[in-house]
Amino acid sequence: MTVFFRFVLFLVSMASLSMPVFSQPAQPRQSASEQSLHIGGYGSFRFEANDIPNSAKGFTFRRFVLTTDAKLSDRLRVYSETELERLLEVEVEKDASRGAGGVKFAQEVEGNNGAEIGVEQLWLQYDLTRNHAVRGGIILPPLGRFNINHNDDYYDVPRRTLVDRDAPVIPVKSAWREVGAGLIGAFDFGANAKLSYQAYVMSGATLNFNLEHVAQTRVPRRSKQETEVEVSLQSGAVDGTQNANAFSWRAALSPTLAGEIAVSGYHGKYTPQFMSISEPINAWGLDGQWRFRAFEIEGEGIYSTFGNTRSVAGNFAEAVANSSVETSSAEAARLESEIELELKGLARQRYGFWTDFKYHWRPAFLKRSFLGKDFDDPQIIPIVRYDRVFIRQEINDLTFRAGAVTAVDLVNREQHRITAGINFRPIQNVGFQFAYERNGRRAGDRLIFPQVAVPNSNGFVMGATFSF
């Protein structure tokens, strides 16, 4: 923990050093080949209470993302985002020592529950012209608008959308990243209109697994070691072992500064190379944002199909049935071992949408009050968000014998969420958010998020977001 906070403190110190002290007129740095490194970040934390039985009412340190943006020249730029999600500490201790009768290797990993550290973006951009560039590295597939605009401080409610995060309709929950390369740019049309685009070839989402180990002691029965293999769609490999299977694109037309409307797509193959079948993902998005004076509407709709998911499940069953288990230890006979396979969230179709309606309220009294005093442009943003997701033919249960699927239990799920809240922004990049949310089950035996078998849930979430 100490090491981590020291590290954060060091980075924040570096960031503050990189910020200019602007008390006197800065002489403009006019060199056309100016280099710069900007360290920034964003993050959020929140308090949540809901009426779901046995759920905690507590604080969540949601995430802290450190960003670096290095402009190596006018035309070359390297950008990165490193995410620390719910992470307080990761501590590893290793020891190799000689003991009685041999050598002892010991490794200890300490950490907190739910912690995650990862690279969200890391790309190099080469500007070909003023408006067009090549970008390569770990990039965000531009399906819809949320995945590419996922900064916490961008939004005015404390929780991310069902469509992109909690009950993901996009192939991989946001922030979804892939390794790849492509083009990004814009064309100007007339005096006001602009058509911007992104198009990347990438490794693409693939079925991948996570292993979960459970050690269980049972007296007087035998102890149990359980390994659960959770197979789900995840970002593709970044180690060169996966073909560049996917293509994602987005075209956004902005007729005026007031807003834009965009179409996007993702097309790829998600079955891993060890499987003998090839099934595609095809996803399309329609999103937009429009402002009329202080009113703003923003939204996104995503439709994803995953090919013949039944044959994917069958192929897994075949692979599992043909595998063998070996044990060479006599002591192992006293230990019960169990391997469990779960195809998480594999459905034939997923689709849904979300829309935000908000009003940027800048009452005169706010700047005079203790809340807004000394801020240039404080604002209060009342917001209503409506999410709805549909999951069609999700594989709920699979029975197979001798490698052949004998029964498949498919389920349709549907959920909506209404969020009404207020975000107080003393400055543009800091928000204090208060929201009431209601999740409602429309189809299926449980809510999709949170995964509980209740018809609906009510919650109160308040949080803070920031960026710098």
Added chain:
Amino acid sequence: MNMRYGLLAFAVPTGILTFAHDCDAQVFLTEEQALRSLFGNSRIDRQEKTLKDGDRQALIKATGLRFPESVFTVLVAEHDGKLLGYGLVMNEIGKSEPITFMVVVGPDHRVMDVLVMVFRESRGAEVRETRFLRQFKGKQAGDPIAVNNDIVNYSGATLSSKAIARGVKRALAVVKHFYPASKSSQAASPAFMLPALPLAGARGVYRQVRYLMGTLAEIRLEAASGAHASVAASAAFSEIRRLEKIFSAHDPESELSYVNRHAADVPVPVSADMWALARAAIRYSRATAGSVDVTVGPLVRDPKSSLSCVGSDKLLADPRRRTIRFTMPHMQMDFGGFAKGYAASRAAGVLHKWEISSALINLGGSSIVTMPGGCHWLVGIADPAEPQRYAAILIANPGTSISCSGTYERAHIFDPRTGERMSGSRSVVAITKSPLLGEVLSKTMLIRNAIEFPGREYLRLVAATAPGTSIESTLKETLIFTRRPPQRET
């Protein structure tokens, strides 16, 4: 499929690299480049303006913004002794880094352009785009210049948008503070005051006449006192004189003469007034298929001039840089009645600022404007056959523009399409809401009727009084043929 995408990953960027090889990748501008893009090779004077406590307090009071700087460097552009504008390099913090940009302010204290020179933030570089920056053009210190007010922010670049807006407002305040209106060509106060005389038989109505724009300019106005009338009328005349210095085709020192001399060689930056009028004139030229054309200058000077250098389609107006360029040599602009109409309406605006609500501005009988909030005025329309007599008496409503185009005094009107000079005792009077539209209507009708009724003399009244009436809209017309004995209608 794998192979296809794999090839795409390689081939697409390679293809773009190939065709993009010669493209301009310059993103930033130096101070020199920013200024030269607007003022060409004009003389640039670098002036240091030190902010003392009093200056700072005045600026803070005027804008509500902070002025931590101790010195501002103002770049003053001049050409042949004529002030072209001011440039201020501003550094405004976007999210965490300063955005360096130049605010170019015209002699009329309005923003001519905003040019982003260096952008250092990770996000929000879209504020460099023309469609965002053009919002600031024409802004002046009194405008809000604020996001979600008169400036639309760039979504996802709100902080950068606010930074630019803040810098523009601060720059305008600095120019206004250190270069007050008397040093610019802004005519908010009378330059040369003459008494306005009370009009006999009309209580509270005053009149003043001066020789401006090559004709007798007259202002009649209602005022509480003679002093009030005098100062307001003089201020309005100062505005007309200022515009005369811009639009005079006879004054070699005028801006128009400067443009006419140089626009065939290089794009010439123009003032906000000339830009506004030139754009309107080009628009009307298209709408009338060339019946009225601001490039008729060569014909006015020499009727035997070639038509090859006449036509608004040969005039390039760059809205981004606010420049005008001629694509043919020997082209010349002549705003004629456009300038008079524009000057009359601007004079009405000045009178309004001086709290005059009822007035009539008459520029030589060809452009007459009444203010929107006042009384009705009687306007006599000369009989083209006998100009000493009235063919009609019009009751001009408040907010009306009366434009007269006639050939009975001198043959100075040409059909720009054929080069034919209009002659004979003809006159067209257009009654409209807009003096520019009136000018277009009267000239267009005059030329059209000269073709329809060759050899006949007439007075034609054209009324287009509905707000926003266009040339193509339904018009009320009265045609009076004036072969003696003249018919008269009111």
